[in-house]
Amino acid sequence: MKKILSIGIILLISIHVFSQRLSGTYYIGSGGNYASISAAMNALLNNGVSGNVTFKINNGSYPMVNLNFLSGVPNQGDNDTIRFTSSSHNANNVIISSTSTALLINNAKNLIVDNLTIGDNNTTKGIEITGSCNNLEIKDCNINSNPTGNSNAQAGIYFDSRNNTSAYNLRILNNHINGGYYSIYLYGYSSNNYNTNIVIDNNNLSNPYVYGIYSYYTSFNSISKNTITSRSSNNSSSFYGTYIYYSNADMINGNKVQSLTTAVAYPYGMMFSYLNYRNTTTPSLISNNEILVFTNSSYYGMYLNYSRANVYNNSILVGGNGPARALYVNMLAGVPVNIRNNNLHAMAPSAYPIYITSNSVAYSGTHLKMDYNNYYNQTQVGFAGTNITDLNDWRFVTKQDAHSISVYPNYTDLFSYRLIADGEGFNCPRIPNVNSDIRDTLRQSITSMGAYHSYIPKMHDIKLLNLISPTKDVTAGVPTPVRVSIMNMGYNPVDSINIYWNVNGNLQTYLWTGFPLALGDSTPIITLGNFIPLPGENNITVYTSLVGGKIDNDPLNDTVSIHSFGCKTTVNSIYTVGGSSADFKTITEAIDVIKYCGIHTPTTISINPGTYNENIIIPAIKGTNSTNTLTITSTSGDSSSVTIQSLTSAPAITLTNTDNVIINKITVKGTSLGLSSTAIRLQNNNRNITISNNYLVVSPNSPSTASSTDIMAIISQTSSDTNLVISNNYIDGSGGIYIRSENS
Numbered sequence: 001m002k003k004i005l006s007i008g009i010i011l012l013i014s015i016h017v018f019s020q021r022l023s024g025t026y027y028i029g030s031g032g033n034y035a036s037i038s039a040a041m042n043a044l045l046n047n048g049v050s051g052n053v054t055f056k057i058n059n060g061s062y063p064m065v066n067l068n069f070l071s072g073v074p075n076q077g078d079n080d081t082i083r084f085t086s087s088s089h090n091a092n093n094v095i096i097s098s099t100s101t102a103l104l105i106n107n108a109k110n111l112i113v114d115n116l117t118i119g120d121n122n123t124t125k126g127i128e129i130t131g132s133c134n135n136l137e138i139k140d141c142n143i144n145s146n147p148t149g150n151s152n153a154q155a156g157i158y159f160d161s162r163n164n165t166s167a168y169n170l171r172i173l174n175n176h177i178n179g180g181y182y183s184i185y186l187y188g189y190s191s192n193n194y195n196t197n198i199v200i201d202n203n204n205l206s207n208p209y210v211y212g213i214y215s216y217y218t219s220f221n222s223i224s225k226n227t228i229t230s231r232s233s234n235n236s237s238s239f240y241g242t243y244i245y246y247s248n249a250d251m252i253n254g255n256k257v258q259s260l261t262t263a264v265a266y267p268y269g270m271m272f273s274y275l276n277y278r279n280t281t282t283p284s285l286i287s288n289n290e291i292l293v294f295t296n297s298s299y300y301g302m303y304l305n306y307s308r309a310n311v312y313n314n315s316i317l318v319g320g321n322g323p324a325r326a327l328y329v330n331m332l333a334g335v336p337v338n339i340r341n342n343n344l345h346a347m348a349p350s351a352y353p354i355y356i357t358s359n360s361v362a363y364s365g366t367h368l369k370m371d372y373n374n375y376y377n378q379t380q381v382g383f384a385g386t387n388i389t390d391l392n393d394w395r396f397v398t399k400q401d402a403h404s405i406s407v408y409p410n411y412t413d414l415f416s417y418r419l420i421a422d423g424e425g426f427n428c429p430r431i432p433n434v435n436s437d438i439r440d441t442l443r444q445s446i447t448s449m450g451a452y453h454s455y456i457p458k459m460h461d462i463k464l465l466n467l468i469s470p471t472k473d474v475t476a477g478v479p480t481p482v483r484v485s486i487m488n489m490g491y492n493p494v495d496s497i498n499i500y501w502n503v504n505g506n507l508q509t510y511l512w513t514g515f516p517l518a519l520g521d522s523t524p525i526i527t528l529g530n531f532i533p534l535p536g537e538n539n540i541t542v543y544t545s546l547v548g549g550k551i552d553n554d555p556l557n558d559t560v561s562i563h564s565f566g567c568k569t570t571v572n573s574i575y576t577v578g579g580s581s582a583d584f585k586t587i588t589e590a591i592d593v594i595k596y597c598g599i600h601t602p603t604t605i606s607i608n609p610g611t612y613n614e615n616i617i618i619p620a621i622k623g624t625n626s627t628n629t630l631t632i633t634s635t636s637g638d639s640s641s642v643t644i645q646s647l648t649s650a651p652a653i654t655l656t657n658t659d660n661v662i663i664n665k666i667t668v669k670g671t672s673l674g675l676s677s678t679a680i681r682l683q684n685n686n687r688n689i690t691i692s693n694n695y696l697v698v699s700p701n702s703p704s705t706a707s708s709t710d711i712m713a714i715i716s717q718t719s720s721d722t723n724l725v726i727s728n729n730y731i732d733g734s735g736g737i738y739i740r741s742e743n744s
Contacts, residue, residue: 020047021047021048021049021050021074021075022043022044022047022048022049022050022053023049023050023051023052023053024051024052024053024054025053025054025055025056026040026053026054026055026056027055027056027057027058027087028040028055028056028057028058029057029058029059029060029062029087030058030060031058032056032058034055036062037055037057037062037065037084037096038065038066040055041066041067041068044073044082045069045071045073045074046074047074048073048074048075048076049073049074049075049076049080049082050075051080052080052081052082052083053080053081053082053083054083054085055082055083055084055085056085056086056087057084057085057086057087057094057116058087058094059086059087059088059093059094060093060094060095061095061096061097062094062095062096062097063096063097063098064096064097064098064100064101064102064103064104065096065102065103065104066104066106067084067103067104067105067106067108067111067113068104068106068107069106069107069108069109069111069131070106070107070131072107072109073109076109076110078110079110080110081110081111081112082110082111082112083111083112083113083114084111084112084113084114084116085112085113085114085115085116086115086116088115089115090115091115091116091117091140091141091142092117092142094115094116094117095116095117095120096116096117096118096119097119097120097122097123098119098123099122099123099124100123100124100125101123101124101125101126101127101128102118102119102120102123102125102126102127102144103118103119103126103127103128104127104128104130105127105128105129105130105133105136106129106130106131107130107131107132107133108129108131108133108134108136109133109134109135110134110135111133111135111136111137112136112137112139113127113136113137113138113139113141114137114138114139114140114141115140115141116141116142117141117142117143117144118141118142118143118144119143119144119145119156120144121144121146121147121148121179122146123144123145123146124145124146124151124153124154124155125145125153125154125155125156125158125180126143126144126145126155126156126157126177126180127143127156127157127158128155128158128159129157129158129159129167129170130159130165131165132161132165132166132167132168133159133167133168133170134167134168134169135168135169136167136169136170136171137170137171137173138157138171138172138173138175139171139172139173139174139175140173140174140175141175141176142175142176142178143156143157143175143176143177143178144156144177144178144179145178145179145180145181146179146180147178147179147180147207147231147234148179148234149179149180149181149209150181150209150234150236151181152181152182152210153181154179154180154181154182154209155180155181155182155183155184155185156177156178156179156180156182156183156184156205156208157172157177157183157184157185158182158185159185159186159187159195160185160187161187161188161189161195162187162188162189162190164189165189166188166189166193166194166195166196167186167188167195167196167198168195168196168197169196169197169198170186170195170197170198170199171198171199171201172184172199172200172201172203173199173201173202173203174201174202174203175203175204176203176204176206177203177204177205177206178206178207179206179207179208180207180208180209181208181209181210181211182208182210182211182212182214183203183205183206183208183211183212183213183228184200184203184205184212184213184214185211185214186198186213186214186215186216186218187214187215187216187217187218188216188217188218188247189217190217191217191246191278192279193217194217194218194219194247194248194279195217195218195219196218196219197219197221198218198219198220198221199220199221199222199223200213200220200222200223200224200226201222201223201224201225201226202224202225202226203226203227204226204227205226205227205228205229206227206229207229207230207231208228208230208231208239209231209234209235209236210236210238210239210240211240211243212226212228212240212241212242212243212257213226213228213241213242213243213244214240214243215242215243215244215245215247216245216246216247217246217247218247218248219247219248219249219279220247220248220249220250220251220252221249221250221251222249222250222251222252222253223242223244223249223251223252223253223255224251224252224253224254224255225253225254225255226255226256227255227256227258228241228242228255228256228257228258229257229258229259230258230259230260230261230264230267231264232260232261232263235261235263235264236264237263237264237265237266238264238265238266238267238268239259239264239266239267239268239293240267240268240271241255241257241259241267241268241269241270241271241291242255242257242270242271242272243268243271244270244271244272244273244275245271245273245274246273246274246277246278247274247275248275248276248278248279248280248284249275249276249284250282250284250285251284251285251287252270252284252285252286252287252289253285253286253287253288253289254287254288254289254438254440254451255270255289255290256289256290256291256438257269257270257289257290257291257292257293258291258292258293258417259292259293259294259295260292260293260294260417261294262294262295262296262320262321264293264294264295265295265296265297265299266295266297266299267293267294267295267299267300268299268300268303269291269292269293269300269301269302269316270286270289270291270301270302270303271300271302271303272284272286272302272303272304272305272307272309273303273305273306273307274305274306274307275304275307275308275309276307276308276309277306277307277308277335280308281308282308283308283309283310283336283337283338284307284308284309284310285309285310285312285433285434286302286309286310286311286312286314287310287311287312287313287314287431287434288312288313288314288434288436288437288438288451289302289314289315289316289438289451290314290315290316290418290419290438290451291314291315291316291317292316292317292319292417292419293317293318293319293324294318294319294320295318295319295320295322295324296320296321296322297320297322297323297324298322298323298324298325299322299324299325300318300324300325300326300327300328301316301317301318301324301325301326301327301344302314302316302326302327302328303325303328304327304328304329304330304337305328305330306330306331306332306335307335307337308335308336308337309337309338310337310338310340311327311337311338311339311340311342312338312340312341312342312431312434313340313341313342313431313434313437313447313449313450313451314327314342314343314344314450314451315342315343315419315450315451315452316342316343316344316345316419317345317346317347317419318345318346318347318348318351319347319348320347320348321348322348322350322351323348323350323351323352324346324348324351324352325346325351325352325354325355325383326344326345326346326351326352326353326354327339327342327344327353327354327355328355328357329354329355329356329357329360329368330357330359330360331357331359331360331363331367331368333363333367334367335367336367336368336369337367337368337369338369338370339354339368339369339370339373340369340370340371340372340373340428340431341372341373341428341431341434341447341449341450342373342374342449342450343373343374343376343409343419343421343426343449343450343451344373344374344375344376345374345376345377345408345409345419346376346377347377348377349377349378349379350379351377352377352380352382352383353374353375353376353377353380353381353382353406354373354375354381354382354383355382355383356368356382356383356384356385356398357385358385358657358683358684358685358719358720359685359720361384361385361397361398361657361684362685364384364397364398364399364400365398365399365400368398368400369400370398370400370401370404371400371401371402371403371404372403372404372428372429372449373401373404373405373449374404374405374406374407374409374426374449374450375391375394375401375404375405375406376406376407376408376409377406381393381394381406382394384397384398385397385656385657385683385684385685386617386654386656386683386684387650391404391405391406392472396472396619397619402466403428403465403466405425405426405449407425407426409421409426409450410422410424412454418452419450419451419452420452420454421448421449421450421452421454422454423448423454423455423456425556425557426448426449426450426454426455427446427447427448427449427455427463427489427557428446428447428448428449429445429446429447429487429520430443430444430445430446430447430520436453437451437452437453438451438452439452439453441453444457444519444520445518445519445520446487446489446519446520457489457490457491457519458489458490458491458553458554459490459491459492459553460490460492460494460546460550460551460552460553461488461489461490461552461553461554461557462486462487462488462489462490462494462497462544462546462552462558463486463487463488463489463554463557463558464484464486464542464543464544464557464558464559464560465484465485465486465487465522466484466485466560467482467483467484467540467542467560467561467562468483468484468485468525469481469482469483470482470533470538470540470562470564471562471564472562472563472564472565472596473564473565473567473596473597474533474538474564474565474566474567475533475566475567475569476533476534476535476536476566476567476568476569477532477533477535477566477569478532478533478569479530479531479532480530480531480532480533480564481527481528481529481530482501482503482527482528482529482530482531482540482542483525483526483527483528484499484525484526484528484542484560485522485523485524485525485526486499486512486517486522486523486526486544487517487520487521487522487523488517488518488519488520488521488522489519489520489554489557490519490553491519493516493517493518494516494517494546495513495514495515495516495517496511496512496513496514496546496547496548497511497512497523497544497545497546497547498510498511498544498545498546498547499511499512499526499528499542499543499544500542500543500544500545501528501529501540501541501542502539502540502541502542503531503538503539503540504531504534504538504539504540505539506531508528508529510526510528510529511547512526528542533564533566534566535566535567535568536565536566537563537564537565537566538563538564538565538566539561539563540561540562540563540564541559541560541561542559542560542561543558543559543560544558544559545558565592565593565596565597567593567596567597567598568597572603573601573602573603573604574603574604574606575590575593575594575603575604575605575606576606576607576608576635577589577590577605577606577607577608577612578607578608578609578610578612579608579610582608586612586614587605587607587612587614587616587632587644588614588616590605591605591616591617591618594621594630595619595621597622598621598622598623598624599621599622599623599624599628599630600623600628601628602627602628602629602631603628603629603630603631604630604631604632604633605630605631605632605633606633606634606635607632607633607634607635607642607666608635608642609634609635609636609641609642610642610643611643611645612642612643612644612645613645613646613647614644614645614646614652615646615648615650615651615652615654616644616652616653616654617654617656618630618632618653618654618655618656618658618661619656619657619658620656620657620658620659621658621659621660621661624658624659624660624661625659625660626660626688628660629660629661629662629688630660630661630662631661631662631663631664632661632662632663632664632666633662633663633664633665633666634665634666637665638665639665639666639667639693639694639695640667640695642665642666642667643666643667643668643669644666644667644668644669645669646669646670646671646677646678646679647671648671649671649674649676649677649678650678651670651678651679651680651681652668652669652670652678652679652680653668653679653680653681654680654681654682654683655680655681655682655683655686655689656682656683656684656686657683657684657685657686658686658689659686659687659688659689660687660688660689661686661688661689661690662689662690662692663680663689663690663691663692663694664690664691664692664693664694665693665694666694666695667694667695667696667697668680668694668695668696668697669696669697669698670697670698670699670711670713670733671699672697672699672700673699674699674701675699675701675703675708675710675711676710676711677698677699677701677710677711677712677733677735678698678710678711678712678713678715678735679696679697679698679712679713679714680696680713680714680715681714681715681716682714682715682716682719682721682724683716683717683719684719685719685720685721685722686716686719686721686722686724687721687722687723688722688723689721689723689724689725690725690727691714691724691725691726691727691729692725692726692727692728692729693727693728693729694729694730695729695730695732696713696714696729696730696731696732696733697713697731697732697733698711698712698713698731698732698733698734698735699711699733699734699735700733700734701734702734703734703735709735709738710735711733711734711735712735712736712737712738713729713731713733713735713736713737714726714736714737714738714739715735715737715738715739716738716739716740717738717740719741720741721739724739
């Protein structure tokens with residue numbers, strides 16, 4: 001009887017020990033509390049917890065791990081955390097590997113996985129998350145998937161919650177994720193049920209086959225400080241550093257994205273489509289990102305489509321030989337975009353630092369606002385419904401970018417693939433919510449365009465910030481004020497400035513005095529005086545100097561000039577072109593005057609006989625309507641008497657966002673050389689256009705491919721034109737008429 005009683009006591013003690021709730025630290029592996037991770041999980045799920053639990057995994061290799069919390073952990077409170085980590089705090093010492101999924105996490109709550117190596121070069125998925133998870137943190141791990149494979153089943157971290165599950169409070173921090181079709185794949189449940197409070201920060205994502213970060217129906221607190229690098233071999237033809245679709249993000253800051261081989265033909269450094277479009281009215285802050293991609297095709301550094309975003313202080317360089325876009329913007333009504341303080345550089349002559357789609361130009365100044373950007377390309381400033389090669393023309397078309405520049409960035413460390421410019425001439429005011437740069441260097445009140453703050457203020461430096469008045473078009477004979485504002489960009493405060501203003505050769509001076517301007521402060525608007533504009537060109541120059549013998553250490557920013565066209569109060573109904581007695585020598589001069597001054601009656605540009613080697617751009621003309629049309633025609637009424645000839649691949653005539661124009665009884669010739677020849681191009685939504693009784697000539701050469709539209713007499717390919725009449729024209733060459741709306 002005593003023996004039976006003793007056995008019963010021992011059993012009761014054993015049951016009590018093995019069913020005791022877990023709390024504190026336990027070791028897994030050789031010599032530890034549990035021989036395997038699965039044994040530790042069994043104890044956790046059977047016994048429950050009474051506080052925080054940490055499982056430290058001893059050095060070694062372990063098979064596939066299933067952290068399945070479907071039934072929950074008994075007695076786990078809202079603040080009880082479960083952690084799996086390496087006992088050495090070194091991820092290289094604990095390796096969990098499998099040819100399928102190395103680590104499966106299901107229905108986790110308050111779980112931390114850190115300092116582990118998960119997966120190897122033969123792994124399909126490093127970590128797969130399933131079920132509904134809340135407060136899951138994955139940090140300081142090496143996470144691997146196949147670095148040479150091309151299956152879309154391969155991923156570093158994979159979570160697909162379309163089966164009525166979601167992730168809340170997921171943090172992916174400080175990991176090195178290598179290989180896979182995706183580095184990170186997150187797919188939320190639906191448009192009304194996003195994954196929420198997601199953070200992806202400080203990770204190194206290398207060698208994804210296609211996608212660095214793929215997101216759908218996910219709401220991020222932050223995607224920041226990640227380095228994302230495409231493969232250099234065994235690569236796809238496409239690469240997306242980020243693919244963020246129907247997702248929201250508070251902040252996308254300080255990421256570095258690189259695709260350095262043109263073997264990746266179709267790169268998107270960062271792709272955002274419908275970002276912050278649903279479930280929010282707050283724009284996403286896209287700032288301090290450095291994007292460097294190479295392509296021989298027409299692809300993108302940053303692609304922004306139907307997205308509510310503030311694009312601030314990014315550095316983007318697109319190399320290669322193709323017509324790429326450093327920043328591509330396609331907008332939707334009511335979804336604003338602000339673009340400020342960026343350094344955008346496209347290398348190829350046919351590439352664009354910025355590309356604003358034709359339909360988006362209409363939002364410029366309302367939903368689209370831009371300023372203090374650097375747009376550099378050796379050929380063109382950008383595309384805004386049409387190719388624009390001059391910064392002043394860019395400002396005229398977009399009504400934006402008053403302080404933007406087009407200057408080659410003198411990179412100081414490009415061999416290390418860092419887009420740090422030397423800071424000279426790239427100055428801009430700091431944006432309040434971008435207080436530091438990509439290196440966490442604090443930005444001063446005057447900072448640098450792009451992701452890097454490199455501006456060092458001089459002791460004395462004042463900048464003529466704005467020539468507010470006059471504008472490019474003024475009324476002849478009507479007194480017009482000259483107004484400016486000035487910024488102090490030096491360390492020393494300034495309380496007095498000499499201002500010199502010259503109008504059509506008449507030099508005058510003005511002394512400004514006021515409250516001392518500290519670094520970054522600007523004067524109120526200063527009215528220097530008035531002038532009487534002459535008909536035609538008026539040349540206005542304003543420059544400054546410091547008072548009291550002080551030397552301005554940067555005289556290059558002290559001067560601004562403008563050519564204002566003085567429009568008469570009465571305008572002609574007929575303008576003649578060509579010859580000594582004509583109103584204008586060239587057709588371009590006539591168009592420029594009409595562009596500035598508009599029309600108030602049916603107006604004709606009557607062209608005298610001759611050949612005019614010009615590329616004419618007809619923009620929106622003030623005052624046109626169905627009655628007050630602009631007609632471009634030959635004086636004699638004989639189409640053979642006037643030839644407008646393009647000597648380059650650019651169209652001889654381009655109509656862009658213009659209305660009520662008639663082109664008739666002239667000869668229009670595209671270039672006769674090469675594989676690109678256009679007589680007349682329509683772009684950016686034209687209305688009420690008539691092209692009739694003309695002789696249209698393009699190259700007789702065969703185009704580069706059977707489907708090519710590079711040789712066309714008339715082409716409307718990316719425009720949405722209304723009331724377009726093309727009649728009684730004679731067309732000569734290998735291309736005829738091609739009309740295709742911008743979209744369905």
